[in-house]
Structures are given as C-alpha cells and as structure tokens.
Amino acid sequence: MKTSSSLLLWLLLFIISWVIESPVTAQPLKPPSPRPKPKKVRCRSRLFPACFNQWHNCPDDCSRDCYVDCVACKPVCSCNNPGALCQDPRFVGGDGVTFYFHGHKDQDFCLLSDRNLHINAHFIGKRDPKLTRDFTWVQSIGILFDNHKLLIGAKKTSTWDNNEEHLFISFDDTPLSLDGRNWNYRNSSLLITRTSATNGIAIEVQNSFRITATVVPIGADESRIHGYNITNDDCFAHLDLRFKFYSLSDEVDGILGQTYRRNYVSKIKVSANMPVMGNIPKYSTSGIFATDCIVSRFGRRNGTPEMDTGEVV
Numbered sequence: 001m002k003t004s005s006s007l008l009l010w011l012l013l014f015i016i017s018w019v020i021e022s023p024v025t026a027q028p029l030k031p032p033s034p035r036p037k038p039k040k041v042r043c044r045s046r047l048f049p050a051c052f053n054q055w056h057n058c059p060d061d062c063s064r065d066c067y068v069d070c071v072a073c074k075p076v077c078s079c080n081n082p083g084a085l086c087q088d089p090r091f092v093g094g095d096g097v098t099f100y101f102h103g104h105k106d107q108d109f110c111l112l113s114d115r116n117l118h119i120n121a122h123f124i125g126k127r128d129p130k131l132t133r134d135f136t137w138v139q140s141i142g143i144l145f146d147n148h149k150l151l152i153g154a155k156k157t158s159t160w161d162n163n164e165e166h167l168f169i170s171f172d173d174t175p176l177s178l179d180g181r182n183w184n185y186r187n188s189s190l191l192i193t194r195t196s197a198t199n200g201i202a203i204e205v206q207n208s209f210r211i212t213a214t215v216v217p218i219g220a221d222e223s224r225i226h227g228y229n230i231t232n233d234d235c236f237a238h239l240d241l242r243f244k245f246y247s248l249s250d251e252v253d254g255i256l257g258q259t260y261r262r263n264y265v266s267k268i269k270v271s272a273n274m275p276v277m278g279n280i281p282k283y284s285t286s287g288i289f290a291t292d293c294i295v296s297r298f299g300r301r302n303g304t305p306e307m308d309t310g311e312v313v
C-alpha cells in the first residue's frame with residue numbers, strides 16, 4: 001500500500017516536472033526571466049490640466065521607477081535628472097553632472113548642508129575583494145530642518161516582496177506607522193504622501209524641499225552583472241532618491257549640496273567612464289543626525305542672500 005502510494009506520488013511529480021519543463025527542453029539555455037510589467041504613472045498636479053491624471057507606462061530603462069514630467073507630459077526615469085541619487089550611489093548634481101561617490105559601507109556622509117537644512121545618508125554595502133573600495137547603497141537619510149529630525153529608511157530584508165512595506169519613517173524620534181495605501185502624514189510644514197501602495201513616498205516641507213524616496217532591492221540579475229555577490233540572507237534593500245530644493249543659500253555644501261551653488265565648478269572628470277567624486281573624509285560624519293562633517297553649514301547665521309533653485313516639474 002505504502003509503496004504504491006509513493007509510486008503514485010513519483011509518477012505525479014514526474015508528470016508535473018515534465019509539463020513544466022517540456023517547453024524548455026527544446027531550448028537548452030535558461031529562458032530570460034520575464035520582464036516585470038512597467039509601472040504606470042500619471043501627472044498629479046492640477047496646474048497642468050492638459051496632462052493631469054493621464055496614465056503613462058514607465059520606459060524600458062526604468063520600468064519600475066519613473067515619474068511624469070507634467071510640462072512635457074512624458075514619463076521620465078527618476079534617476080537621470082538633477083537631484084537624483086540612485087543605485088551604487090550615482091548622483092546627478094544640481095548642475096546636471098552625473099558622478100559616483102562610493103564612501104564606505106556602514107558609515108554616514110553629509111549629502112547636503114545649509115544654514116536651515118542638513119541631510120545625511122547612511123551607507124550599507126559589500127566589500128569587493130578585487131577592488132579597493134566598497135560597493136555601497138544608501139540605506140537611510142536623516143534630515144534636520146526647523147528643529148525637527150526626520151528619518152527615512154529601508155528595512156533590512158532577505159527576500160524581496162514588493163507588496164510588503166520595507167520603508168520606515170520616524171519624525172522627532174517617534175516612528176510613524178505607514179498604514180494603508182492612502183496613508184499620509186501632515187505636521188505643520190511637513191507633508192508625507194505615498195507615491196505607490198508600498199515602498200514609495202514623497203516628503204515635502206513647504207518652501208524648503210521635496211524628496212521622493214523609493215525602496216528597491218538588489219536583484220539577482222543586477223548582482224550578477226555588477227559582481228555584487230548578493231546572497232540569500234540580505235537583498236540590500238536601499239533608497240533611490242530624488243531631491244528638489246526651493247531655498248538653498250549660496251553657501252550650501254555636501255556631496256550633493258555643493259553642486260547647487262551658483263559658482264560651483266565641478267572637479268569631476270566628466271569624460272571618465274565612471275566619474276567619481278573623491279575626498280571621502282571631507283563628507284564623513286559621526287551619525288545619521290550629526291552635523292560634524294568638515295563641510296557642515298548647518299546652524300550658521302550670516303551669509304550670502306538666498307538663491308532660488310526651484311523649478312516646476
């Protein structure tokens with residue numbers, strides 16, 4: 001009895017595996033993993049009635065992460081415009097120049113420092129035995145403004161499920177619970193809204209900044225192509241970010257911040273295959289809310305008049 005039922009089970013398994021595998025046998029190579037469906041995005045600003053609420057598919061280059069430029073009424077990759085910070089951190093400066101800043105894993109760096117606004121990033125990563133640097137990603141950012149402290153981060157996770165929330169947020173040391181698809185949070189000049197049902201938010205502080213943050217994992221393909229050697233215990237969930245600033249002073253500094261100064265002349269070799277911003281110690285800081293990097297401007301009183309770096313999108 002026992003043998004016949006286990007025989008039946010084997011037969012069943014054999015048929016199942018045959019059914020699953022049969023289309024592949026004609027093609028010895030593993031088929032490419034199916035392209036994920038592109039994300040749909042729309043212009044949400046009523047100031048652009050001709051484009052408002054029209055849905056667009058994200059382009060192939062960034063099928064999961066794009067937004068609609070309401071002026072051109074076209075979907076645009078989030079990581080290619082000024083103020084972007086994506087992947088193993090690739091920045092697009094306020095001057096439009098793309099560069100990498102590798103920093104060190106498990107350390108904090110000053111992204112932007114101005115009199116009333118300071119933003120640090122916590123880097124996570126892996127040591128590449130073949131290189132002298134770490135592969136790094138931004139795991140969280142700490143924002144100081146108007147005596148407030150805002151922390152936005154990606155939770156450490158082993159396997160990625162996009163329907164699960166991997167974001168965490170805390171405001172003035174109190175964790176916010178991001179309940180529901182339509183969750184939002186308002187507290188005086190701060191407004192946080194979702195940009196997608198999970199893992200995407202927009203943070204706005206009136207007359208100061210708008211940041212969109214998306215949590216993304218390192219996928220198996222990405223790991224293989226870049227040699228990250230990502231294992232099953234950690235998918236290195238991290239933030240892709242887009243910054244927009246409305247009232248920076250001309251003293252602003254930091255890895256990204258300095259690129260918004262009017263007189264900023266990039267020292268980055270643009271012709272290089274992978275232009276890198278060096279001088280890591282200059283931007284190093286002792287904690288996610290610390291303002292002790294060499295280039296810190298936070299809390300300074302006197303200075304040059306304000307400049308406006310705002311632009312309409």
Ligand SMILES: *[C@@H]1O[C@H](CO)[C@@H](O)[C@H](O)[C@H]1NC(C)=O
Nearest residue numbers: 148149171172174186187188
């Ligand atoms: C607004 O933030 C303050 C801390 O800065 C907190 O004490 C207060 O409860 C918050 N209000 C709301 C409505 O969340």
Ligand SMILES: *[C@@H]1O[C@H](CO)[C@@H](O)[C@H](O)[C@H]1NC(C)=O
Nearest residue numbers: 128129130227228229230231
């Ligand atoms: C990949 O990572 C594992 C665990 O961290 C390590 O044991 C292994 O040597 C790494 N392989 C390569 C090629 O770096």
